[in-house]
Amino acid sequence: MTPTDERRGLRARLSRPGETDGLVGILVKIVLLGLVDAIAIYAVFVLAAQEKWAVLAVAVVLTVGVNVVYLRRDGLPAKYLAPGITLLLIFQVFVMVYTGYIAFTNAGDGHNSTKSDAIEAIATKGQERVPDSPQYQLSVLEKRASLWFLVTAPDGTVALGSSEEPLEEVDDAEVDGSGKAVSVDGYSTLSFEELLDQQDEILAVAVPVSDNPSDGSLRTADGSTAYEYRSNLTYDEAADTFTDTTTGTVYRDGGEGSYVSDDGEALVPGWKINVGLDNFRRAVETPQLRDSLLAVIAWTFVFATLSVALVFGLGLFLAMVFNVASMRGKKFYRVMLILPYAFPAFLSGLVWAGLLNTEFGFINQVLLGGADIEWLTDPWLARFSVLFVNLWLGFPYMFLVCTGALQSIPDEMNEAARMDGASPWRAFRAVKLPLLLVSVAPLLITTFAYNFNNFNVIYMLTRGGPRFEDTTSDIGATDLLITMVYKVAFGTGTGRDYGLASALSIIIFVVIGVIAALLFRRTTALEDIH
Amino acid sequence: MLVNRRRVLATGALAVASSLLLGACGSSDDSGSDDSSSGSTTLTMWVDAERAPALKDAAASFKKDKDVEVKLVIKDFQSARDDFITQVPTGKGPDMIVGPHDWVGKFVQNGVVAPLELGDKAGDFEDAAVQAMTYEGKTYGLPYAIENVALVRNTALLDTPAQTMDDVVAAGNGVVKAGKAKYPFLVGLDPKQGDPYHLYGIQTSYGAPVFERNDAGDYDPNQLGLGNPGGVEFAKDLAAWSKAGALNPSITGDIAKTAFNKGESPYFLTGPWNVPDMQKAGLEIAIDPIPTGGDEAATPFIGVNGFFISSKATNALAASEFVLNYLSTEDAQDALFKTGGRPPALKASFEKAASDPIVAAFGEIGKTGAPMPAIPQMDAVWADWGATELDIIKGKVDPATAWPKMVQSVQSKVAG
Numbered sequence: 001m002t003p004t005d006e007r008r009g010l011r012a013r014l015s016r017p018g019e020t021d022g023l024v025g026i027l028v029k030i031v032l033l034g035l036v037d038a039i040a041i042y043a044v045f046v047l048a049a050q051e052k053w054a055v056l057a058v059a060v061v062l063t064v065g066v067n068v069v070y071l072r073r074d075g076l077p078a079k080y081l082a083p084g085i086t087l088l089l090i091f092q093v094f095v096m097v098y099t100g101y102i103a104f105t106n107a108g109d110g111h112n113s114t115k116s117d118a119i120e121a122i123a124t125k126g127q128e129r130v131p132d133s134p135q136y137q138l139s140v141l142e143k144r145a146s147l148w149f150l151v152t153a154p155d156g157t158v159a160l161g162s163s164e165e166p167l168e169e170v171d172d173a174e175v176d177g178s179g180k181a182v183s184v185d186g187y188s189t190l191s192f193e194e195l196l197d198q199q200d201e202i203l204a205v206a207v208p209v210s211d212n213p214s215d216g217s218l219r220t221a222d223g224s225t226a227y228e229y230r231s232n233l234t235y236d237e238a239a240d241t242f243t244d245t246t247t248g249t250v251y252r253d254g255g256e257g258s259y260v261s262d263d264g265e266a267l268v269p270g271w272k273i274n275v276g277l278d279n280f281r282r283a284v285e286t287p288q289l290r291d292s293l294l295a296v297i298a299w300t301f302v303f304a305t306l307s308v309a310l311v312f313g314l315g316l317f318l319a320m321v322f323n324v325a326s327m328r329g330k331k332f333y334r335v336m337l338i339l340p341y342a343f344p345a346f347l348s349g350l351v352w353a354g355l356l357n358t359e360f361g362f363i364n365q366v367l368l369g370g371a372d373i374e375w376l377t378d379p380w381l382a383r384f385s386v387l388f389v390n391l392w393l394g395f396p397y398m399f400l401v402c403t404g405a406l407q408s409i410p411d412e413m414n415e416a417a418r419m420d421g422a423s424p425w426r427a428f429r430a431v432k433l434p435l436l437l438v439s440v441a442p443l444l445i446t447t448f449a450y451n452f453n454n455f456n457v458i459y460m461l462t463r464g465g466p467r468f469e470d471t472t473s474d475i476g477a478t479d480l481l482i483t484m485v486y487k488v489a490f491g492t493g494t495g496r497d498y499g500l501a502s503a504l505s506i507i508i509f510v511v512i513g514v515i516a517a518l519l520f521r522r523t524t525a526l527e528d529i530h
Numbered sequence: 531m532l533v534n535r536r537r538v539l540a541t542g543a544l545a546v547a548s549s550l551l552l553g554a555c556g557s558s559d560d561s562g563s564d565d566s567s568s569g570s571t572t573l574t575m576w577v578d579a580e581r582a583p584a585l586k587d588a589a590a591s592f593k594k595d596k597d598v599e600v601k602l603v604i605k606d607f608q609s610a611r612d613d614f615i616t617q618v619p620t621g622k623g624p625d626m627i628v629g630p631h632d633w634v635g636k637f638v639q640n641g642v643v644a645p646l647e648l649g650d651k652a653g654d655f656e657d658a659a660v661q662a663m664t665y666e667g668k669t670y671g672l673p674y675a676i677e678n679v680a681l682v683r684n685t686a687l688l689d690t691p692a693q694t695m696d697d698v699v700a701a702g703n704g705v706v707k708a709g710k711a712k713y714p715f716l717v718g719l720d721p722k723q724g725d726p727y728h729l730y731g732i733q734t735s736y737g738a739p740v741f742e743r744n745d746a747g748d749y750d751p752n753q754l755g756l757g758n759p760g761g762v763e764f765a766k767d768l769a770a771w772s773k774a775g776a777l778n779p780s781i782t783g784d785i786a787k788t789a790f791n792k793g794e795s796p797y798f799l800t801g802p803w804n805v806p807d808m809q810k811a812g813l814e815i816a817i818d819p820i821p822t823g824g825d826e827a828a829t830p831f832i833g834v835n836g837f838f839i840s841s842k843a844t845n846a847l848a849a850s851e852f853v854l855n856y857l858s859t860e861d862a863q864d865a866l867f868k869t870g871g872r873p874p875a876l877k878a879s880f881e882k883a884a885s886d887p888i889v890a891a892f893g894e895i896g897k898t899g900a901p902m903p904a905i906p907q908m909d910a911v912w913a914d915w916g917a918t919e920l921d922i923i924k925g926k927v928d929p930a931t932a933w934p935k936m937v938q939s940v941q942s943k944v945a946g
Contacts, residue, residue, distance in 0.1 A: 196571050
């Protein structure tokens, strides 16, 4: 090693940022990291108390990760990337993984929680008030940490009991002005506040009316009235079955996320289970879905492709026009052209829906002198309108991008082509456009992906309508895959089906992913021009 | 210089990272058990913006009497039902929610609502209201308001009521011909979905209810009444009324309301919620029963608004106390009527409100109605039903074939 080399190595080491951090930098770093760690430790305690182990693990991994990244000397890139990656994890990767998980479950209406929640809900539903039984006035008493119900029947008889001791009449109870028994010697009466402290215990109390358990038991919901209930559905924990006590029907876990009897009658609610590939199978096998799915996929491609073509075409044309050096008032025109881009798509969608209204819309009423054209309710006109509005919304972006790209192409290129005898069109085709595409092509691909999922325009303008006439599902002529998924998930028809909707989103993801990958590969060919 | 800038940037990145973590942790510990440690109990209730002011008083008096705070969270009415169903199982839902009775079916299907025993109080409410809150033999909500549509007539334009829909259309057209009005008859129709809800009363007079009811008064999802012979008759008449200019698919609820308030039509088929604005506009109105088309009585849908308690309420006892013993009182129901204008479900409050002849008339017509079905299968009906009616009104399809096709489609959806 030569001395020069050595010196260079030393200089390199000296200029490492970790070593040259100033005092302020170090202080700020310590304070910020300390804050992160303090909060993380607090969160760990809270999460541990709530037994949310998965979230806790993620929090610990993230915190340790952040500490390692910023305390290490080396790895400068990681210090820049850490915030972005954290965002990516939270907002992209997590959402994708969760969607993937839901796609393999039957989550949706009737199956939206865990099995234990379902068991609890069925058991509560099975509690039936004994017909013609009276309403009791209730005071809740406490004796040696056990809860007692002191009840007054409408005829004035007073009785006392607990979950273990059946109801028994008492005659030495103290009665208040309204005739309600409020206390008994040896027991303390709970105030409303004390009731609130023991809510769950009080709601769980069931005082047997007599020694015979099938006579029913007293329960309360508000701590001041009690009713006799009988359970007509009993849960057998060992066998995992519900039995209807009046008919004797047994409901078993049918393996499909609900309890079913032998005749196939299911108890509601059910619960969420893993159903494997069922959702994907349903998407392609259910005739109602399949037929409209094909139409929707076709329209989605047409919409996305045409949108990109129209938007790019108009944007590029306008950019070329306004790129002419001799034009006056260019700045003003440019600002005007960019305006649609400044409006939120949501708002523009609604405004256009109003303008295009058949009877009262500005376009029919004023521009067309009271014409009766069904812009949004005739299938082909609706498709046209959606594309038109999307063009109005989208061209300013392409106009901006193309203007920028055009200005970066040196004029000499054009001049050289013209000198060689090329016509203006030929010069544009052979020289300008390829150069332009180098920078614009990736944007065209993202525009395609964006329009493939252009929910706003469709939903605000037509809600996917007008509906197809040959299908029973709520799917229409302008529905894109994404609006169809939305309708499946949030049920404007037969109820919500998150599982199926997630499966469809995954299909969309795969389609877009493949197209984007293919196209990006093609664009690398364009770069060879440079 | 370069090094210096890099360092600043790296520190900035750390700042972003730390604020991210702060944010993430902040949201995860929000769900912590704040209320159990601080001693006082807090209830949360989801309400829509319209009802919140009326509930504030009830909440305040509950706080005073019982030292329990009721937090009113204002939710968008359209999404409240579905959000409730999604959030209750996660434990982050509210203790209570306000909503119409036809949510009950979905709530029960998803196990998110707790049964509510009204006990002797049930007798203090209108029977129809309690019945609407009852699903599969159990009561799930405390009713507070009943609403239904009726035919509102501008008495300055027409001073005598008409019995049948044909008469209504003829009388309305008479007024239009005389040049005193623009529309013979108004009803708000969604240009994309139609509006079977408003037209339902007329439809039932043909003997074609949406679902048949069993002896207990519950709707039976297996017996679709839409397919009764009267259904097609109704469909044919819809087309005829549309030709006569009485039904117009481009007139939405808002457009209809504006036009009626301007005195542009003698009739408006609507509910009590639009009455305050009519009075503000200075209209003299009378409330007529729903006109009939067929031979049977018109039975409009009744909607009952009420309070529901979540099956996973963290303060179930306090919530029951608030709903059963506070919101059921005359004072609370009076206050809700005063701000909302919807006729109260509590008999005593209704009688007070019925001193207003308009409220009394709506109430009287409501007695002939039937609760809107709460069964989850109802979701499968609305879209087809509305779209088909709309196509018929537009004259795009032949009612004789379109109606049976719609019935078949609904049937296949209900069957799953």
